[in-house]
Amino acid sequence: MSENKELANTRYALLEALRSEDQTWNTLAPRYGVTNPNPPWKTSLIATCECLAVSGALPVLERRAAEDELAESAYADVPEPERQLLALAHTMLSRGLISESDLSARMRAIRSRLEAV
Amino acid sequence: MRESESRGTPPAAAGKARFKVGDRVRVKDLPNLFYSRTQMYVRGAVGTIAACTYQDLIPEDEAFNRDGRIEQYYIVRFRQKDLWPGYPFDNDTLQTESPERWLEPADD
Amino acid sequence: MSHAHTPGNGGAEHPAAPTVDEITDFEVLEIAVRELAIEHGLFTAEDHRRFTEWAESIGPAAGSRLVAKAWVDPAFKERVLKDAVKACKEIGIDWAEPTGFGTPSDYMNLRVLEDTPTLHHVIVCTLCSCYPRPLLGMSPEWYRTTNYRRRLVRWPRQVLAEFGLVLPPEVEIRVEDSNQKCRFMVLPVRPAGTENWTEEQLAEIVTRDCMIGVALPRPGRTADVHPMHRARRPVGSSRD
Numbered sequence A: 001m002s003e004n005k006e007l008a009n010t011r012y013a014l015l016e017a018l019r020s021e022d023q024t025w026n027t028l029a030p031r032y033g034v035t036n037p038n039p040p041w042k043t044s045l046i047a048t049c050e051c052l053a054v055s056g057a058l059p060v061l062e063r064r065a066a067e068d069e070l071a072e073s074a075y076a077d078v079p080e081p082e083r084q085l086l087a088l089a090h091t092m093l094s095r096g097l098i099s100e101s102d103l104s105a106r107m108r109a110i111r112s113r114l115e116a117v
Numbered sequence B: 001m002r003e004s005e006s007r008g009t010p011p012a013a014a015g016k017a018r019f020k021v022g023d024r025v026r027v028k029d030l031p032n033l034f035y036s037r038t039q040m041y042v043r044g045a046v047g048t049i050a051a052c053t054y055q056d057l058i059p060e061d062e063a064f065n066r067d068g069r070i071e072q073y074y075i076v077r078f079r080q081k082d083l084w085p086g087y088p089f090d091n092d093t094l095q096t097e098s099p100e101r102w103l104e105p106a107d108d
Numbered sequence C: 001m002s003h004a005h006t007p008g009n010g011g012a013e014h015p016a017a018p019t020v021d022e023i024t025d026f027e028v029l030e031i032a033v034r035e036l037a038i039e040h041g042l043f044t045a046e047d048h049r050r051f052t053e054w055a056e057s058i059g060p061a062a063g064s065r066l067v068a069k070a071w072v073d074p075a076f077k078e079r080v081l082k083d084a085v086k087a088c089k090e091i092g093i094d095w096a097e098p099t100g101f102g103t104p105s106d107y108m109n110l111r112v113l114e115d116t117p118t119l120h121h122v123i124v125c126t127l128c129s130c131y132p133r134p135l136l137g138m139s140p141e142w143y144r145t146t147n148y149r150r151r152l153v154r155w156p157r158q159v160l161a162e163f164g165l166v167l168p169p170e171v172e173i174r175v176e177d178s179n180q181k182c183r184f185m186v187l188p189v190r191p192a193g194t195e196n197w198t199e200e201q202l203a204e205i206v207t208r209d210c211m212i213g214v215a216l217p218r219p220g221r222t223a224d225v226h227p228m229h230r231a232r233r234p235v236g237s238s239r240d
Helices: A003-009 A013-019 A023-032 A040-053 A060-071 A082-092 A098-116 C026-038 C045-057 C060-072 C073-081 C084-091 C146-156 C156-162 C197-207 C206-211
Strands: B022-027 B048-055 B069-078 B093-099 B103-105 C109-114 C117-124 C172-177 C180-188
Touching: A003 A060, A003 A082, A013 A082, A013 A098, A013 C026, A040 A060, A040 A082, A040 C026, A040 C045, A060 A082, A082 A098, A098 C026, B022 B069, B048 C109, C026 C045, C060 C073, C060 C084, C060 C180, C060 C197, C060 C206, C073 C109, C073 C180, C084 C109, C084 C180, C084 C197, C109 C117, C117 C146, C117 C180, C146 C156, C146 C172, C156 C172, C180 C206
Parallel strands: B093 C172, C109 C180, C117 C172
Antiparallel strands: B022 B048, B022 B103, B048 B069, B069 B093
């Protein structure tokens, strides 16, 4: 459990910035008149979690324990499924599966890719 | 890949099941060594074997990728009155699963 | 759920809908995490495609079909109660898919719990969110909350009442905590007023909540509606 306490006490600036943004599906969907209860990326997030579990990189029990821990600490004020996404990124950073600098750079690259016309 | 291996075909038999359906058992109150899926709320409680389910790795090993010990699992039925002091409905029950190592015969 | 259930539509609660007209950082984060994981060799893009297809293919419709068939076919019901994983193949659900050795992060043990007029089952996973996904799809949000998980085992009648389900004291409520490797699903009692109904008609009233055990099927009830606003934090939380 001490590993999860440490997990819960850690904060990543990159994820903290996202946490405080008001871009959750709960907020955006009504604004655009969208009735789908889930954002389009949710299925992909689930698939990522399953792939990590099956490959052994992040076993499901450990991921769920970390999600629970973070749901009551770092991301207590974030709704689902954004909270699950933040918890997954947080757990992967904490385990060294990805680095914060890689993640930050990749996010910038992806945004420019998606916004390219 | 260990976790996936534990899922598919059932592992080799762990020997004969110690308990049978209808047996009265008590959930041991063992210390939590690193990891367990045996809930605190059933520790020390007496219930009845409702089903002998399957044989598989015990969670204490599975969670840490150790070479696993295989055990018989059971579904144990408890009266809610026996789990929670003052529970007001006589008929209500709760079932939970447990590997064999957490159970001992109850002679009540 | 006004039309026939088709497997894989995720239930009519998830209609096709347009998306929002902006790219959120969450959308970007999801892609970034996935791409980095693939680049680091944690899994392959092909794995991800396969699991995405699987996740999109599951929903509560399969469970509804299983219950409806069990109601009209007593021999099928016996097979379901004896070996549920095997019986699932008769309705086109293979628990070994898509991995060949079991559904991702689920196990190959399934037990269907048969209700009677004097016995009512309700399922929970007090440890995390274990759920019979090949039959019911992804678990609803409330099923994963600590609020539901902690309180259902302790105060089942109070929690069921919050879902609008009040049962008389003489009915035994049996909470099934799927805390190990078995997955569970409730086979409710076929309600009165459904005599001569077809399997398709019956399946319409077997909603997800009926198979979790927080609702009872009845004619005219074809969707899960939750009138109450659920606490986001468990009772006793000191942070509120």
